[in-house]
Amino acid sequence: MSTESAAAEVAEPEAPEAAAEPEAEAAPEAEATPEDAAAPGEDAGADASGTDDGPEAAADARGTAEGGAGGEPSEAEAELAAQRELRQRIEERKAARTAPVDAGTKLQGTAADLLAAVRAVESGEKPVASAFREPEPVAPRRPAPEPVRRQAPEAPAAPAEPAREAVAAVAAVLGEGGAPAALAAKAAAALGEGADGQLRDDPWQLLRVPGVRPEQADGFARALLGDACGPGDERRGRALTVWLLEQAALAGHTALDAAALTAALGQRAVPDPDEAVQSALAEGDVLVFQDALDDAPQGAPAAASAAAPADGESESDEEAAPPVRVLFGLERYALAEESLADGLARVINSLPKDEGSGPGAEAWESAASSASGSTAELIRAVAAHGLVLHTGGEAARAEPAALVAAARSLGLRVCAAAHTADGQRRLAESARGEGDAEETTAVTVAGLLSGRQGPGRDADGALALDLLVVLDAPQLDVEAAAMLVESLPDGARLVLSGDPGVLWSAGPGRVFADVLAARACPQVVSRTPDPGPVGELVSGIGVGELTEVAAPNKEVVIVPVHDAADAIRRTVQLVADSVPRAIGVPSEHTQVITPGHGGAAGTRALNAALKERLNPGPGRFGGFDPGDRVAHAAVPGRTALGRVVRADAEGLHLECDGVPVVVAKERVEQSVRHAWAVTAHQAAGRRWPAAVVVLPGDAAAALTRPWVYAAFSRAERHLSVVQGVAQALPQAVAERPAKERTTRLRTLLRPQLPEAG
Template sequence: MSTEPPETTEDAEPETPATGDEPVGAAETEGTASADTADTADTADGAEAKKLSEAEAELAAQRLERERIERRKAEKQGPVAAGAKLSGKAADLLAAVRAVESGAKPAATVFSEPEPPRRPAPEPVRRPEPVAEPAAPAGPAPESVEAVRGVLAEGGAPEALAPQVAAALGETAEQALRKDPWQLLRVAGVRPEQADGFARALLGAECAPDDERRGRAVTGWLLEQAALAGHTALELPALTAALARQGVPDPDAAVQDTLAEGDALAFQDALDEPGAPAVTNGEADEDGEEERPVRVLVGLERYALAEESLADGLARLINSVPKQDGAAEDWERAASGAGSAAELIRAVAAHGLVLHTGGEASLAEPAALLRAADSLGLRAWAAAHTPVGRDRFAALARGAVEGEAAEGEAARTVATVAGLLSGAEGPGRDADGALDLDLLIVLDAPLLDVETAALLTESLPDGARLVLAGDPGVLWSAGPGRVFADLLAARVCPQLASRRPDPGPLGELVSGIGIGELNQVEAPGKEVVIVPVRDAGEAVHRTVQLVADSVPRAFGVPPEETQVITPGHGGAAGTRALNAALKARLNPGPGRFGGFDPGDRVAYSPAPGRTVPGRVVGADAEGLRLTCAGEDVVVPKERVEQSVRHGWALTAHQAAGGRWPAAVVVLPGDATQALSRPWVYTAFSRADRHLSVVHGVEQALPRAVAEIPAKPRTTRLPALLRPQVPTPA
């Protein structure tokens, strides 16, 4: 049994039940590729020591979490009668779920067996606390790994999975795996058919398709695959249909067992869309009005709690009056001299949450806001998703682009989102654990997933202002959710569209793509060059030629400032093939350090969905040594394979949030299924001065721009916000 993921395009999100297709769990997608999966503890490496000790921080976090759980239980104490707003199995299911959550016995009409003991659910999102010198995550005990290795060998599974299985299942991994072999599905990359083979080898004749353990495990696996594709929950009919396609004989019972075990939660959200399918009993309520249509959703607890926390935090910002931190005359004076940023400054003066949309040129307006806030004496910070984005915005905040003097605090008040949350960058936290600031501007807002967005909003003090700024045309977050798009659609706060277009032929090209048009633009300075190719081999050859020779000679852009972008890691012209060819040309070497040599350009992923560009410095007993955005990073040798890739070529999701003087976008013939308007928009807009397109997809490119929008994602944020913010802005 092999768990090696198939070679596939990175930006083709895994198909999920929400779109009517079976999820492809082993597909290596951009947001979930092995190079993008690493422990988030590394984001705090190098942070200065904070006041709280690690133990004190953990206790404080536990206390906050207990308070949240108690509040959540108190809110759901009211009984939910079967059939109140639903009919049939859906009504009974919701009643049972609420009964399980409150600790009562599940409804007899749903569960025929006594309620099994509820296992601890995955840890929900917690408000981050600064800690002193966070320790590296401890791996599983060697004896536990060896015990798991024996079970895997007995079941015919690769023994190399032992560390991952031990980490996923804990100290009792061996016993858990023998008791329930389908728990193997909790390891990334394992598919149901592989877990079935493992279970047959261990259980023999006792292994059956209708085993309730299999139903629970496959249900959890489907929800995980949906999260990888960006969904925070799945509609109940889509989930049961997907279970049926996976050979689960009784999908409804499998969902019920999963809910009873606490491995997932169910919700009902009201539907306001005209023509939405009603899931009601068809009867009128006491006032003579028919019940509103609702939908039943099932999701993993970690994402459900994150989305609920995010909705609460956003509602707090929207409904609260911003802190009085400047006279109205002072705000107006700052706005009157800010040009195109005047409207943004006035909106921020009066509201706790403001959305700002636009392309690269529009960043001058948040930069002007940051400078204005600095002049008013506010504690204002901006946060970008990548070090590249941080450094570019810091230059704008200094006024360097507009020719202003590099004065004021604005130049020193730009951080990365990860650094801000970990405490490695930013203003630090006050006595209550909130960020010590009055205004936060988050750039690249479409890249926010629900968990990161929830952490940010939870971390803001009362009376603070939040500005989410970004280009709505780019790819959504690598993690679950579509926070920025949901907020734009909900219209619950002021949203300002910048009128500053991106200049030149590149700006004209990208603007056309944003509205579904792939136009031919006049490029007298060869700002845009199309390089047609016949096959993947020629695509690789021409890419290396462009990066190493043509672009440096014609535009003076060295290879280290040219970024190659391609749809996938696999394939004949994916990142692996391109990086191998580029390394052979630009930095040849034997790859002594796990395939890397000093001087290699790399993409380091300290956490899922995050990519930091860097360069290899060397290696020693501690691990691979990198320099990333001017900081020294040591990647332990056991994590190098998972979190470090060569970085001359990236996928569009990895490149999102960054911008380079030159970009070479490679479109091999096998990439047609991965192309969409957001993908093309994101890839083409990474170039600052020059864009080369190595074109091998013929009419698939204009068709993708004109006809293929972003894949829909199932989220709950609009429904959660609606009752808390009743009057749209």
């Protein structure tokens, strides 16, 4: 890696005038604070990678999607409609379960037994193995049923706005409790019909409104109920249980360990956390799971416990019992993970075995023999299996593109989906390089699910294809992955391809990592390295080494800084002057990446300074002017980058990824940010000719190996690192792997999927 002397050649002494101090943000954004948005045991306001994208997805992207040009439903609207369709199918599958939790009744059956067992273990009355032993052998998991398929709606409608009367009624209740009337529309939308009555009966339901914190809900409850409420109120404990699980989902978890959840409730002054969880279970707000720990050491007891075996039980019985963990989760993510596991099993098991249903072995082998290396391995694996995993860096994207071309030459209906429009463009270029010029070959995941891109759906509602290749697979959260798998017809093949070193999805889950860890299908590892000094640097980071690389043409430059003000000044200089002049990359093709939105050198401060230098203006429309680079989050976890075109009475007109978007005036503050500087999660799936990664001193604790890997690998030709964290950077690369997420997919997959060949 180039040293400071090399940096001096690119970052020349700045002009005598210093960069102006960042202005106060014109459009303040709702963002959770560390104590307000933390999942139990993690930094609040940060997702599992240490960025601020989790709260951004919740605060900026909730609500209705804005329509595109021509009055047609936007991609965001179509995606929301597709999500509603999936939820309806999942609800039907849930209704078919043999032991539902009856809402509104006291806890009973298995759930009550599990909670009683948890308390028995914690009190030392019973060892863990005996407490969770089933009285009868557990029946094997039933085969995955064929999902109910429906025709995709031709014109999905946007979610209905709450009626004015309902909003007014909610505003009246909020006023009585001292809450701002501005929350009325959100509360009416979140609580649905009779929202005002729900708030009167249970003021802590206010926690279901995005951005509301527990202390605010407590104050609202005291104003409405007076002395009739307190920390031990059953309604408070139940609402906090759900709120904590929702905050955990923002940090990437799909469930929480029993001990973590009860500990977090205790930190929120809930006097009896177990009772609070039991109440939430009884009302059906939360689900409980007992999952086997398949990775426990052989011969180890179910859990660490000093209690002696119960009467009539021997120590050998205790050691023989399989270890388990008790998890609590929200129904939404629990059902999505179970639906995904069932769907992946169906993909593997429904691959046609007869020769007359598709290309024969000879045709596949002929296609593989015309390729070489890991590309040939990938083609052979897809020929024999329904589900295949492919791993590799940016250069390895050519291998799935070659697979798509080969499969299309065999007469198969093929589609390949990327995470972003930029990924779609690069995928299309690779496909054309392999001789595949079909327009429907390369799409985005959101476009495919909404029906606006791709081959469309058949009469049963399934995607009309034989092979689906998904690139940027680490960016799939559990709900998007479940929708994709549910949409595949029987007999279709699925390839998940991605770089395992990058950040996990902005939404809940770690789908790609869990499927890789389950080792239930073939895995093809690319042997195509990323070229150049940037590729060499990123490859070293992937194995935990931050090495110095030769950069004769200033491909990699380190710019040391002393404090945040110095970091902002040098960043503006690099983007506006040094990189365009020394490297030949204009400012509009240079992207700044930093760990979070807040802080002295976060995206807010950097964007204010960059706007003043690159596109100064009064910011007449919510702080924005024509020509501003912006990030638009219409739905949670989905951020589109673009530019401001103009503003009028209709709203703020943007061009995002080549598509015109109109953002209503009342939605601008919540869903649009400046984007000269973005976080690594916002940059995921995209690349720029040049990238400037800013690491101010206050970001040291947030750095992890996946964050550094993802941020550095966004650069194609040139990478500048504005470095103020000293030794914290190599330490993060060497010692801080990805923050763990609590998920169930790996456990759900193992009983269903056969051993990999």
